[in-house]
Amino acid sequence: MGMIKYIHVLTLAALLTAITIAGCAKRASQNTFNPPDITRWAAPDVNLTQLLSTEPNECLKPVIQSNDLQNIALGRMAFRSPFLLGGQASRRGLTCQACHSQGARNEHFFVIGLSKTAGTADISSFHFSSELGDEVFNPTPIPSLSDDIRNVDYDPAKPDLENLITQLITKEFTGENPSPEIKSALIQYLRQLDDSYCSNTVLTGADLLAYKIKIIDQTFEALEQNSFTPATQNFLAAALRAELGRLNSRFPKTDSVRSELFSISQSLNMRGEDITPTQISRAAQQWAVFSPNIARYYDQSIFHPVAIERWGRQFKAQSP
Numbered sequence: 001m002g003m004i005k006y007i008h009v010l011t012l013a014a015l016l017t018a019i020t021i022a023g024c025a026k027r028a029s030q031n032t033f034n035p036p037d038i039t040r041w042a043a044p045d046v047n048l049t050q051l052l053s054t055e056p057n058e059c060l061k062p063v064i065q066s067n068d069l070q071n072i073a074l075g076r077m078a079f080r081s082p083f084l085l086g087g088q089a090s091r092r093g094l095t096c097q098a099c100h101s102q103g104a105r106n107e108h109f110f111v112i113g114l115s116k117t118a119g120t121a122d123i124s125s126f127h128f129s130s131e132l133g134d135e136v137f138n139p140t141p142i143p144s145l146s147d148d149i150r151n152v153d154y155d156p157a158k159p160d161l162e163n164l165i166t167q168l169i170t171k172e173f174t175g176e177n178p179s180p181e182i183k184s185a186l187i188q189y190l191r192q193l194d195d196s197y198c199s200n201t202v203l204t205g206a207d208l209l210a211y212k213i214k215i216i217d218q219t220f221e222a223l224e225q226n227s228f229t230p231a232t233q234n235f236l237a238a239a240l241r242a243e244l245g246r247l248n249s250r251f252p253k254t255d256s257v258r259s260e261l262f263s264i265s266q267s268l269n270m271r272g273e274d275i276t277p278t279q280i281s282r283a284a285q286q287w288a289v290f291s292p293n294i295a296r297y298y299d300q301s302i303f304h305p306v307a308i309e310r311w312g313r314q315f316k317a318q319s320p
């Protein structure tokens with residue numbers, strides 16, 4: 001039984017390796033332009049304008065305590081961080097967010113070998129049983145985590161959700177078991193998701209850009225409190241760099257924005273050491289000065305349908 005499971009895990013790892021090689025992931029040592037990562041998780045014939053200009057909104061119950069705000073910011077970044085998953089999934093950049101956009105569902109998600117149609121993935125066998133699933137290819141629709149949860153008991157008094165998350169990360173994605181601090185923040189974020197608190201269930205164009213800026217703001221706020229352990233601070237800084245990179249990837253034609261974002265990200269570059277309060281405050285200050293200007297460049301960003309059309313023609317011509 002253990003053996004079959006091992007093979008199953010290997011299949012996912014092998015698949016991801018194949019994609020990594022094809023995608024030729026580069027180290028971000030220079031400010032090279034990479035297409036938004038969301039394009040990697042979509043079918044070649046996806047409607048790029050829809051994919052890039054419209055995403056589900058993040059629907060959260062209101063958070064009051066500042067302590068909780070920090071944990072939610074950490075949980076959100078864990079949800080969006082490839083470093084959570086380890087192994088090939090992480091090298092390839094796979095995240096919870098790739099399938100469950102903002103905690104809802106990515107209706108465009110498509111990876112050959114995992115998906116049958118857009119918005120489906122075959123992972124049920126790992127997700128819900130410690131028994132093994134079968135070798136049958138049976139992708140299921142990716143569920144929203146903001147509406148009624150069907151397959152796991154969210155009752156905070158029960159360990160079910162934590163067990164699911166541990167299994168998902170360590171078994172399915174062959175990641176390390178996250179530290180208790182990161183895991184509990186991730187779980188707090190999942191519990192906070194609730195679409196009955198959302199008036200808009202989708203974000204488009206300029207609102208989507210504003211959201212991406214807001215979550216970076218909140219991550220800086222959490223980092224600056226300096227209340228997490230050093231390992232968590234490092235994790236959060238790395239996840240923030242990835243998020244700055246995602247924003248960078250939305251400005252293919254605007255070098256001034258990209259170089260500023262790159263410079264902020266470089267200020268957080270740990271080069272194998274622990275992130276320091278000096279680095280954080282320097283980066284936070286750069287961000288505070290620069291971020292209010294970003295919305296001005298919305299028209300040039302590939303959140304804007306016209307800019308997407310223009311960029312998309314070139315992108316599709318270059319894709320294999």
Ligand code: HEC
Pocket residue numbers: 079084094095096097098099100114120121122123124125127128140141142143144145148149150151152164165168169
């Ligand atoms: C490759 C796409 C993919 C990734 C990556 C992924 N999930 Fe899922 N997730 C799914 C699918 C598909 C299901 C539904 C499985 C089923 O129907 O049996 C699901 C189900 C769930 C559920 C149960 C929802 C319900 O209504 O019962 C939770 C909770 C969940 N995922 C959390 C996560 C978290 C946290 C991560 C990151 C650590 C993650 N998922 C990563 C695709 C994914």
